[in-house]
Amino acid sequence: MATDQHDGDPASPETDIHSVQFMEEFTTCPICEREYEDPRMLPCLHTYCRNCIGKKQKQNGGSFTCDLCKDGAIVKVSAVNLAINTMVAKMKSMLTGDQAESSTESESDASLTEKTCTSCEKGNVATCRCQDCREFMCKACKRAHNNVKILRDHTVVSMEQWQKMKEKDPHLDDTNTVNKLCLEHKEPISLFCEICSQLACSDCVVLYHKGEKHRCVTIEEAAAARKQELEAAIRKTQQTAAKFRGAWEILEKTRNELKGSGEQLRTEIKEAIKSEKDDLEDREQRYIGNVDAVVKKNDDKIEENIDKIEMALEKLATAFELGESVLDFGDEYHLLSLDLALRSRLADLQKLQPRLPSEDLSIIDISEITGDDAADATDETDGGKSESTESEQDVSEDTTPVWELASTIGAQGSKEGEFDWCRGVSVSLDGHTIVADWGNDRVQVLDKDGKFVCLLNSDKKPAGKLSMPQDVACLADGRFVAVDKSKFVRIYDPQGRFYLRFDTSSKDEEIKMLDVELACVTVDRRNRILVGDCKRNVITFHYADGTLLKTLPVVGPSHLATDLRDRIVVSCPRKQKIRIMTKEGKLLLAIDSYGETGKLKPSGVCCDAENNIYVVHKERGGEKGVHMYNDRGQYVASVGSSFREPFDVCLSAEGHVVVSDEDAIKVFRKKPKGSPSE
Structure with missing residues (x-):
């Protein structure tokens, strides 16, 4: 039964296997994108043409990795040794047989009762069918069939029984016997070795599946038992699928919550920044004004010190000019008459020392x-410190x-x-x-x-x-x-x-x-x-x-x-x-x-x-x-x-x-x- 799938939902085992799209994909090779030729199945259950697998193995040094699931399983055995996907032919027949199913039930019933014998070329009406040989037989062919010793254990059903079987399974293969013939002996596949898990014809049983180490049963008997096991395995695996779907839902929920949180945070950030823009602009102007004020204050201090130093330099220059002019242009009279005053003034000037500001005026304290x-x-951090009691302000000796x-x-x-x-x-x-x-x-x-x-x-x-x-x-x-x-x-x-x-x-x-x-x-x-x-x-x-x-x-x-x-x-x-x-x-x-x-x-x-x-x-x-x-x-x-x-x-x-x-x-x-x- 098909289930509704929403966009983005994970793959589900409840896919509608009766849809035409599904059956078309089932019968098309993912590599060559044509109908399968000799379909071979990998351990991951994906199917490819045998030749496509062989070509890939040649390109990759003898190994083949599934392109669909990337499962990591590398196939190194020859494609000939891989299992044949027999369901491909079945799906193909179902796909091509959908047109025939549009006929009325009366026409279908008539076709069942008017089957001709496929064991001879006389065109006689079929009266029965050998399930092992997959052949419709007339009365004469039935007698001949029963007289052959090796065919006596085959299951022969009347046309009425065959009609009931056909009603239960409308797609029961009644014509395409080629796909159910043994590839080695070209005989109908009618048996299954439960020990080897292999389909076999009567010749395969005689040659390969004889003795106590083998146990061969009819394919109907084996299929009935294996069907129950497969159904049980599918049910159990569906529980695993349910866990993965649950995990997917949790991750999707987490993703949605993440997107919601991100969107909410983006909105909050935008609102917070928007609300602070005016305050930041005011602070910018105030801070710049404070910087200008501090620069001016410090520059005034520097200018004051420069004035004092320049005044001292002028005093020194005056003394140097007079002293050097006496030495360069005066005679003994001039030198002796001015010596005492010059040396006294120079002695006073030598005591002068340039004084720089006690603080580094090039540094602007951020606190200013x-x-x-x-x-x-600080008031906010103190939390009303002026109102706190002495015991709250002082750390207790006990602690x-x-x-x-x-x-x-x-x-x-x-x-x-x-x-x-x-x-x-x-x-x-x-x-x-x-x-x-x-x-x-x-x-x-x-x-x-x-x-x-x-x-x-x-x-x-x-x-x-x-x-x-x-x-x-x-x-x-x-x-x-x-x-x-x-x-x-x-x-x-x-x-x-x-x-x-x-x-x-x-x-x-x-x-x-x-x-x-x-x-x-x-x-x-x-x-x-x-x-x-x-x-x-x-x-x-x-x-x-x-x-x-x-x-x-x-x-x-x-x-x-x-x-x-x-x-x-x-x-x-x-x-x-x-x-x-x-x-x-x-x-x-x-x-x-x-x-x-x-x-x-x-x-x-x-x-x-x-x-x-x-x-x-x-x-x-x-x-x-x-x-x-x-x-x-x-x-x-x-x-x-x-x-x-x-x-x-x-x-x-x-x-x-x-x-x-x-x-x-x-x-x-x-x-x-x-x-x-x-």
Whole structure:
């Protein structure tokens, strides 16, 4: 029974096998697109002409792969040894016999009762039919048939019995006996060997299927048993087909949901961008105005200092002119009369010193440009800090974490696992520690126990060579990222082999190496690479393949980190503060102190899963340590202070604080609650 098929529905075993289109396709070779000649069936049940299979095998070195299903099954046996698809002839007869079926039932019945004998040429009316010989016989031919010893076990039915059989199967083959003759002996195929699963004529039985190892039955008996088995197999396979149809429906539903989600997100993005356009234009004008104001203010300071210097130069020039004119044109009288005044004035002028501004007026602090927005954002972040109670502002002593030194990895040297001034440090998801070994011009990878694993650029590719590596980071897929004194960011696979390198410029921008100082690199929760350039004063965002996503102007980014809110934490030793900003560059808050009165001298930074911030503090000739702040920038605790020259900090998957300290890596862990503190 045919079923309605919608466009895009998967193929179904419920296809209408009685349709003319189906039968025409069934009788046409997919290769030559003509009616089959000697149709041979592959293990995948697709059929081709024997000659077509043979030609393909010659072209492909003796092998043949089905073009229809691409099942991967390669047929190497000769096409002669493949099974003959006997259904092709049946379908062909059904296709050509459809016109005859339009006759009336009375005409059909008359044709059955008026069959002539096909065993002789006398034209006598047939009275019976031999099912094994597939011949209609008259009375005389029946007697002759029964007198032949080898034919006595054949099944002979009367015309009335044959008529009933014909009514059950209108397509019962009563004329095309050629297709049911043994190809070897040209005898009717009437038997089936159940052991060999082969059709056979009477001669085949005598020659090949005799003895206890064979069991031959009539094709009717064998077909009846095999029909039940085939029907059972089809029913069972239909259950598999139902599973695949269910899976197809799930995938189609998923696809539709994906399209819906994509369309909804596109609409939301368009609406969000549209709603912010006016605000962005206002901010643009305000920011540009602020830049102009800062430039004018700094330029006024520069002009004031230039005026003072020019005035001093005029005083010096006056003294030089008089003194040199006395020396060049005066005599002893002039020299002696003016000597005291000249030397006194020159002595006073020698005490003058040019004074430059105490601040770098060439740098424009982003907080001066976005000051109003930063204040608003800080108020939002604090969540009404002025109304909060003292207990909400201060971190309770009961919840303040206490840290202890868990282990120290490495020592000074150039061997595996030894370091010469550690710089950037990072820990991968699988627990590997990656260390920028600056003094040894290499990056080392260590396992969880601190044992050496490999060097980056382990395959020693020229493009992967590192010189004075500054910082490292880890991608989510286990690859490593490193920056050094060159203008390139390099990526390596988990075995340390060089993968690719890219620069941080756009396609329309050419950057010379002298214009670049890649100081830091990190990877955010979206697996994007962020690179800080101290000379260009920018942070560049890249996809994991190096493609530039955007460039964000930031003053002096020496160290970088991101938290789970997509906030960017920037350490700027030049400004002696930590800035926390949005991914669009909007300043949220700044950290410039530690404890109650300490002035922060920041270096490396990182964030944990709760968005707490860890900062390396490094005061030349003074205190050195690592400090912890909460997500609002409030001081929480000191992680440790027993350092020689700390540089960078990161968090392991276990929550341990990992610090690069001169020629070693120090790992700190939280003390369990209730344990005595130092």
